[in-house]
Amino acid sequence: MKSSTALAVFIVLVSALAQGETFIGPTTATNRLLVPSNSAIIITATFGDFTNSTQVALGEDGFPFSQNYFAPLENGSSYALAGPAELIFSNVVLISYYQVTNSAIRTQFIANDPIVIPIASNKTMRLFAVPAPVNAAFSRPGSGFVSFTLELNRPAEFTGPGSLALSSGMFFPYSKFISYFIAEGGFTVPSQRAIAGPTGSYAITVEKSFDLNTWSPALLANTSDANKAFYRLRIQH
Numbered sequence: 558m559k560s561s562t563a564l565a566v567f568i569v570l571v572s573a574l575a576q577g578e579t580f581i582g583p584t585t586a587t588n589r590l591l592v593p594s595n596s597a598i599i600i601t602a603t604f605g606d607f608t609n610s611t612q613v614a615l616g617e618d619g620f621p622f623s624q625n626y627f628a629p630l631e632n633g634s635s636y637a638l639a640g641p642a643e644l645i646f647s648n649v650v651l652i653s654y655y656q657v658t659n660s661a662i663r664t665q666f667i668a669n670d671p672i673v674i675p676i677a678s679n680k681t682m683r684l685f686a687v688p689a690p691v692n693a694a695f696s697r698p699g700s701g702f703v704s705f706t707l708e709l710n711r712p713a714e715f716t717g718p719g720s721l722a723l724s725s726g727m728f729f730p731y732s733k734f735i736s737y738f739i740a741e742g743g744f745t746v747p748s749q750r751a752i753a754g755p756t757g758s759y760a761i762t763v764e765k766s767f768d769l770n771t772w773s774p775a776l777l778a779n780t781s782d783a784n785k786a787f788y789r790l791r792i793q794h
Contacts, residue, residue, distance in 0.1 A: 577601070579653050582646035590652060592640030597662040597736070598654040599685075600636040603629045605650030607688075612645040613638070613734055615666050621645055622666070622732035626689035631710045634686035637736035639664040667691055667733040671724040676717030681740040683714045689733050694722040707735070714740075 580590045582605070592598050594617075607629060612621040619642065630636065638644065639662045644652070662685075665674065671692075676682050687707050694702035697719045707713060707723075715721055725733040 577653060577655050579651065582650040582652075583648055584645045590644045590646075592638055592642040592644075592656075594641045596656055596658045597637055597639040597664075598656050600630065600638070600652055600654045602653035603636075603650070605629075605646070606648045607646070607650065610646060610648040610650075613732075614643045614645065615641075615664060615734070617641050619643070623730055624688065624733070625731055626709075626733070628688050628709045630686070634710045634712060636688055637662050637664070637685040638734075639736060661738045662736055663738065664734055664736045665723070667723050667725040667735060669725055669728050671722045674721045674723070676715055676719050676721060676739075678718040679716070681714055681716045682721065682737050683740050684712055684735055684737040686710045686712050687733070687735055691733055691735060692724045692726050696720050696722070
């Protein structure tokens with residue numbers, strides 16, 4: 558089988574899956590939107606006043622940085638935040654999100670000083686929508702940087718080899734952040750919110766059904782391994 562041919566392996570799965578969750582702020586000592594280690598949340602809806610009222614803390618003992626340009630979601634896009642992390646709100650807000658574990662999503666803190674993220678050859682970096690504009694520039698080996706802006710509520714992707722330079726244009730205690738994953742594989746969360754893997758990869762799909770007639774994807778993994786491989790399904794409560 559050619560590597561450009563997608564092979565879908567459908568496995569019947571009838572089990573309880575992670576459901577969407579809702580957080581209603583403001584943040585208090587007993588009401589916190591925390592993201593555990595080895596997990597990420599995908600935010601699908603935001604309601605409320607976030608202007609000058611939102612902070613993000615990254616890491617186990619991360620210092621909260623102000624997100625004074627944090628914008629509500631628009632146009633069906635989604636934000637993501639990888640743990641360990643916390644979103645902190647001083648106003649009344651409502652956040653709808655899904656939590657995924659063992660996630661390949663990464664969150665990068667962006668300060669005023671530029672940081673550079675290398676992208677390996679034939680790898681694709683896919684960025685979730687950003688909650689505030691981020692200064693960016695991209696360069697391939699042997700060429701200069703091309704400058705542009707990552708606009709809020711617009712996802713983006715970049716394919717290596719190359720380097721993505723990012724800066725917030727803001728000084729302490731303000732900052733911005735981005736969340737991304739390298740498209741070596743992919744996944745879906747419930748309601749078919751899919752993030753596909755790269756062209757030419759093989760798709761391994763887990764589907765769910767409540768009546769054994771109608772099926773919807775619960776998990777999608779992509780691999781570029783040899784087309785002969787063994788897979789097993791483990792269900793643990």
